[in-house]
Amino acid sequence: MSAALEVRGLTTQFSTRKGAVTAVNDVSFLVQPGRILGLVGESGSGKSVTGFSIMGLIDEPGKITAGQVMVQGTDMRGMSLEEQRKMRGRAVSMVFQDPMMTLNPVLRVGDQMAMAVRVHDKVSKAAAWDRAREALEIVGIPAAVERLQAYPHQLSGGMRQRVAIATALLHRPAVIIADEPTTALDVSIQGQILAEVRRLADETGTAIVWVTHDLAVVSSLADDIAVMYAGRIVESGTAAEVIANPRHPYTRGLIDSVPGLHEPGQDLPQIPGSTPQLANLPSGCPFRPRCPRATDICATIPPNTGTEAHAVLCHHPLEAT
């Protein structure tokens, strides 16, 4: 059986006045059906652009310059725009960060969800509304029939994001790309959605790429983790392994800056400096200027010095334990 999603050597560049900026740099990963990959990184790491690139949603001045995006074995990049459009929302769908931007403010929830149904399936309006209601119930929205009549502004932020997730689920896609979908939600609502998403992946075999900055969410939700920094995946492996035994200094720093693991009131270990400007990255390892372990050799791009199962792109990885 082929992977639900396989990304190979994906590279996305944006042309700017200062020349091409590489937002996604030679990114490869694989998600099997029913598994959840946590794509972790901070602002500007390229994690969202990776998601957009998979969906084929990169517009001028951006361009996917290399790589393949295989959904259930077929390369999306080889397709015509029309074929891509047929895949989007059906085989692979996306949940965006800000539900206020993705929902049409002048359409009732039911109307816009039914529209999403009828783009791909020739069914009656009533049947489409019915599927919309079912999808809302799957994501735990009470009184779904009434919610279908509501306009987005009448819903809370959490409710709006549930509508967005329900919309992504309408066609039971093989892959869902979720871009920070619970970042703005309350903990109990986030907990409910994470539980629903986990159940969804387990029961329907949907593969999910969960793009987030929140390591705690990923460590409890995801099967696998890929950590991005300045456009590259710098470390990847199973979630349990990477969290318990991070080998890239950046991953280590990221895990250390989470408050929950430290004695209250103590200063948190922090990564010095700020995330780099993609327009003027240092040569070699992009983490070099902030890295406590950097040496001269880091001026060259590091190879994978880990294993295939637990990859780490670093000249001086932390000891495996």
Next chain:
Amino acid sequence: MTDPILKIDGVSKRFTRKPGLIVSGLDKLTGRNSTQTVHAVNDVTLSVPRGEVLGIVGESGCGKSTLGRVVSGIYAPSEGTVTLEGKPVARDHRGNVDKLTTRVQMIHQDPFASLNPRMKVGEIIAEGPRVHGLIPAREVQERVRSLLEQVGLEGAYANRLPHQFSGGQRQRVAIARALAMQPELLVLDEAVASLDVSIQAQVLNLFMKLRRELNLTALFISHDLSVVRHVCDRVAIMYLGRVVETAPADELYAKPLHPYTEALFGSVPTLGTGRARFHPIKGEIPSPINPPKGCAFHPRCPLAGPRCKVEVPRLVTPSDNRSVACHLQDGGTGAQTGAAA
């Protein structure tokens, strides 16, 4: 113990939506009443001693931000009083903010929205002290510079505009603006919620440093339980407008007493526990327009009994420094099994 610097006494805040012309006309004919009232904050009593950081934790609609705004004097309470060093924080009958309320400063969640994009950072920081005459005009430049340095930015940044800063840097500017007023009390409303983890750590470290240096008193409003645990001395948990539990942070996290607090902890993903099975709280947060009768949490509470449906639990104090509003701590829920006091 020192006297509390901030006293919130029986504060309620209601928002009323009056019906439009036609509906109110119909109301008159039929004798109905279509006026909708949201009980955003309901009979909250809290006090904060000088130097304490009190965490206010709850989900959307629990009233934590409204409470923060009442404390800041942005909203006048519908009932009850807020006093800062014994003097009420409120608007007078003309709606003027009392000079006192300048002693409470708020730091908001989104530094992209809270900083005027057309003002230089130096002007943003200097505006408050200038308007209120806190520092002489010739000292403004120097003060702005030292404030910027205090929050870890270069003094020369005073001439830059907000868009030239990253999110973390903007939040530092917002903190500098608040400190410029030399406030007695800071109200931080989700102040680190929009920041990256490594940047969040930097801003939290800054907050803890400033706290030590300036002996800050603060209300730290947040939904993030691990952040709250890290920076707060005491925590108040709110649900649907009411405080359901208060306790010192370490005791609360070690042993929550209210079923809602416990459920909240149960739904938080934590790092390093592996693929956890979630125990999310069932159901939605009820609408504050029609809050459930009795204990507002009873429809979602696994331990609810008959008494919870009719009687609002009062805050009881199982130990000196804790309080909890739950019938389980106060004579039982009236259920057969939970009858023991």
